[in-house]
Amino acid sequence: MTLPERLAAYHAADGAEEYLDEYTKLHRKISDKRERKLLDRYFERIGSVSTALDLPCGWGRYMPMLRAQGAEVIEADYSGSMVAKVVDVFPNTPLLGRMRCFGHKIPLHDQAMDVVFSMRLNHHLVDPVVRREHVEELFRVSSRFVIFSYFDSASLKNVIRKARTKMGLSKKRPKNTLRRTQVQALAKEAGFKILEDPMLFVVGSGHRLVLAERI
Ligand SMILES: C[S@@+](CC[C@H](N)C(=O)[O-])C[C@H]1O[C@@H](n2cnc3c(N)ncnc32)[C@H](O)[C@@H]1O
Secondary structure, eight states: OBOHHHHHHHHSTTHHHHHHHHTTSHHHHHHHHHHHHHHHHHHHHHOOOSEEEESSOTTTTTHHHHHHTTOEEEEEESOHHHHHHHHHHSTTOOOSEEEEOBTTBOOSOTTOEEEEEEOSOGGGBOSHHHHHHHHHHHHHHEEEEEEEEEEBTTSHHHHHHHHHHHTTSOOOOOOOOBOHHHHHHHHHHTTEEEEEOOBSOSSSOOEEEEEEEEO
16 A cells, blocks of 8 residues: 555645646656657557546546547546546546546456556555555456556666665665566466566666556
8 A cells, every 4th residue: 555644645635736746847847758758659559549547647647648549538546636636637628437546446347448557656555465456456457458657676776775775875765666577477367468668767767667468
């Protein structure tokens, strides 16, 4: 689960506004640009989409991109203020639905959505069991494609963080990571093939962006 104080901050009335403000910062703009470049490539491969689940949606950063593929979109997030914010930021935009739920307990039936999209959640999940359950849920609910990010345990950023902590040079919490082989195994078990999973940045970030297809 996400740290309770973090979850509460996202859910608070000003939580969505603060997250929206984040995207005025340079480092966010840079990562946003890189993510969009990769996602454009993924959506070119996928082609048209009938339905998409965007979980966690945040303030709806990627909802227009999903709709541009022709998808009817469900915007979902644990945070009520995020789910509400989507409508403020994108008024008069038809949505298939909005809901509050956890990323590792999705209240939809198996293969309910054409594409399941989960950007920047897994690394918030502190418990390794919940991190695994999150990925399992994404695969369970998708009938065709899954796109999600996770923090790679073998990334330079995580290796350095662990070494610094071991040497007593840092008191920062360990990163919430997954092993790439573990993600590959989870995809295989669920009947998916990973088509692409590049790092967002080799230096300075440990996130991988996965595109997986049901086979
Ligand atoms: C870093 S933001 C990412 C939002 C969006 N995907 C984006 O990339 O702009 C993380 C989001 O996850 C939501 N969140 C945190 N823990 C969650 C959980 N366990 N289940 C569902 N949503 C969660 C927060 O409310 C927040 O909107």
